[in-house]
Amino acid sequence: MSKNQNKTGSYSFFNCIEKNFDKAARFISIEKGLLEQIKACNSVYRMHFPVKIGKEIKVIEAYRVQHSHHKLPCKGGIRYSMKVNQDEIMTLAALMTYKCAIVDVPFGGAKGGIKIDPQTISSENIEKITRRYTSELIKKNFIGPGIDVPAPDYGTGEREMSWIFDTFLSLRSGDVDALACVTGKPVSQGGVRGRKEATGLGVFYGIRELCHVKEDMYSVGLDVGLVGKKIIIQGLGNVGYHAASFFHESGAIIIALAEREGAIYNEKGLNVSKVFLHLKNNGSILNFPEAKNIENTEKALELECDILIPAALENVIHKNNANRIKAKIIGEAANGPITPEADEILDKKGVIIVPDIYLNAGGVTVSYFEWLKNLSHVRYGRMEKKFRENVNAEFLKVIETVCKKTISIEEKKMILRGPREIDLVRSGLEDTMINGFHKICDLKKSLKIENMRTAAFVLSINKIIDSYEKLGIFP
Numbered sequence: 188m189s190k191n192q193n194k195t196g197s198y199s200f201f202n203c204i205e206k207n208f209d210k211a212a213r214f215i216s217i218e219k220g221l222l223e224q225i226k227a228c229n230s231v232y233r234m235h236f237p238v239k240i241g242k243e244i245k246v247i248e249a250y251r252v253q254h255s256h257h258k259l260p261c262k263g264g265i266r267y268s269m270k271v272n273q274d275e276i277m278t279l280a281a282l283m284t285y286k287c288a289i290v291d292v293p294f295g296g297a298k299g300g301i302k303i304d305p306q307t308i309s310s311e312n313i314e315k316i317t318r319r320y321t322s323e324l325i326k327k328n329f330i331g332p333g334i335d336v337p338a339p340d341y342g343t344g345e346r347e348m349s350w351i352f353d354t355f356l357s358l359r360s361g362d363v364d365a366l367a368c369v370t371g372k373p374v375s376q377g378g379v380r381g382r383k384e385a386t387g388l389g390v391f392y393g394i395r396e397l398c399h400v401k402e403d404m405y406s407v408g409l410d411v412g413l414v415g416k417k418i419i420i421q422g423l424g425n426v427g428y429h430a431a432s433f434f435h436e437s438g439a440i441i442i443a444l445a446e447r448e449g450a451i452y453n454e455k456g457l458n459v460s461k462v463f464l465h466l467k468n469n470g471s472i473l474n475f476p477e478a479k480n481i482e483n484t485e486k487a488l489e490l491e492c493d494i495l496i497p498a499a500l501e502n503v504i505h506k507n508n509a510n511r512i513k514a515k516i517i518g519e520a521a522n523g524p525i526t527p528e529a530d531e532i533l534d535k536k537g538v539i540i541v542p543d544i545y546l547n548a549g550g551v552t553v554s555y556f557e558w559l560k561n562l563s564h565v566r567y568g569r570m571e572k573k574f575r576e577n578v579n580a581e582f583l584k585v586i587e588t589v590c591k592k593t594i595s596i597e598e599k600k601m602i603l604r605g606p607r608e609i610d611l612v613r614s615g616l617e618d619t620m621i622n623g624f625h626k627i628c629d630l631k632k633s634l635k636i637e638n639m640r641t642a643a644f645v646l647s648i649n650k651i652i653d654s655y656e657k658l659g660i661f662p
């Protein structure tokens with residue numbers, strides 16, 4: 188058993204990331220001390236605070252971890268789950284550091300977590316806990332537009348981000364940049380259009396890019412393109428639902444969807460919005476009229492398919508089920524869904540794994556856009572939309588005169604349109620995901636790196652090294 192393994196022979200989650208980091212470090216020649224600094228978690232704040240729930244006082248356990256201060260503010264989501272622990276939050280914070288570097292988002296990595304099960308707590312009590320957690324972060328200077336900026340993650344969403352903002356504003360009244368203390372807010376509260384679906388859309392862009400690389404597709408016996416590819420998605424939450432919708436719209440076939448209570452399967456394809464409606468109305472995806480139930484939800488991961496997208500939680504593909512996974516491509520929409528042992532098994536089988544530190548970076552990319560919007564206090568497109576439309580109209584007139592042809596009203600509408608916020612956000616996200624993909628692949632090729640995960644880590648670590656080298660080390 189290696190020193191990184193615990194008594195049961197499994198790696199702790201943080202050790203998993205260290206293991207991936209060490210594989211990448213083989214391709215980097217730099218002083219060992221600097222690599223150790225990049226790996227280490229800079230600040231870990233573990234807290235316990237009381238909240239009155241009904242007539243009882245409940246002691247709540249929570250965390251905020253800032254993995255790296257090489258760029259500020261730190262950035263990372265907050266998750267609500269009974270599985271929250273220090274090791275998990277440290278790992279997720281570290282992933283954020285590497286992720287931000289890959290997509291050129293100028294933040295250090297952070298993550299937060301509260302050990303509660305939001306499904307069993309009333310919304311009033313979730314609000315109390317969220318507000319108290321925020322005030323604890325404020326007290327210790329662990330939140331602020333230039334310090335540390337949380338976002339949604341597993342078990343949280345726009346509602347919680349709104350409460351965090353409101354609590355911050357109440358305790359820091361007069362701070363003109365207060366909106367930038369948290370991202371993933373509703374649009375009416377300073378959020379940016381396109382944030383909610385950003386992670387899922389980023390997953391779609393990343394996988395679409397891979398599916399257009401001939402040599403990769405041929406290496407796993409698939410045709411080029413997404414149309415007709417059979418996809419399985421685990422987790423129909425924020426990330427999984429949006430990813431599933433974009434894949435479905437693009438002509439891919441969603442053959443199975445897995446949730447906590449079980450999975451559903453239809454070889455001919457599932458209509459994602461119909462399944463989501465069924466889930467909303469019935470509280471479960473099971474018994475969807477156009478599909479077969481799979482009682483043991485984990486078994487859905489092992490079905491024959493082209494692409495498997497785990498979009499729920501970490502460590503769902505491990506040494507005990509990796510050999511039974513039949514997917515040719517795995518897109519890590521969730522953070523850390525594959526353990527290092529499973530990673531090695533899948534690598535040997537020739538499965539292409541698109542790693543989390545790249546694939547789910549769409550969320551933080553659009554969070555960055557939201558943060559910039561909040562600091563500039565103006566909606567994207569507000570200044571240039573009409574100007575662009577006027578210039579386009581002039582341009583069209585010239586074309587019509589020169590060509591002696593009238594352009595149809597429909598075509599005109601499309602050409603004249605100035606950019607709206609959603610157009611700018613989505614094009615910024617698409618460009619970021621395409622660039623990130625090709626940077627990883629180019630590095631993989633030029634250094635003959637064995638897989639995308641190690642190449643992504645090399646790319647990311649090199650960028651962080653560059654940043655440390657230019658900063659110097661404060662005495």
Ligand code: NAD
Binds near residue numbers: 343423447484
């Ligand atoms: P979410 O809470 O919105 O959704 C998670 C879904 O997974 C829920 O529907 C839940 O019921 C389901 N689930 C839980 N256990 C399951 C199991 N054993 N089998 C099948 N389904 C199960 O969370 P989310 O925001 O979609 O996050 C999902 C993953 O994506 C997490 O790993 C998170 O860290 C990662 N992520 C999220 C974002 C974001 O912007 N929200 C960004 C980057 C990465």
